């Protein structure tokens with residue numbers, strides 16, 4: 001059975017920014033890339049910590065990559081793959097996005 005959680009104002013999210021959403025015990029990063037809403041579980045594959053340490057910022061300085069602020073791993077915001085850092089080759093866990101009547105939802109088991 002899937003949990004379905006509304007992502008408020010997801011269509012209005014600017015490119016290169018992220019929403020941080022907590023649903024029950026799970027925390028997600030929701031971004032918009034090339035017009036598509038994409039979400040990942042906010043858990044770095046290096047040490048299973050949230051990417052954002054003490055700040056809300058999860059992008060690198062140029063807003064090109066998601067950045068883990070613990071040890072500097074950079075992740076593609078399109079597919080969650082780690083392109084550099086201690087977990088290079090691993091991935092952020094992608095969440096399923098559903099769209100219904102113009103609203104975006106996180107779907108997860």
Ligand code: FES
Pocket residue numbers: 044045046047048049068069070071072073085086087
């Ligand atoms: S916990 Fe993310 S790079 Fe180490």
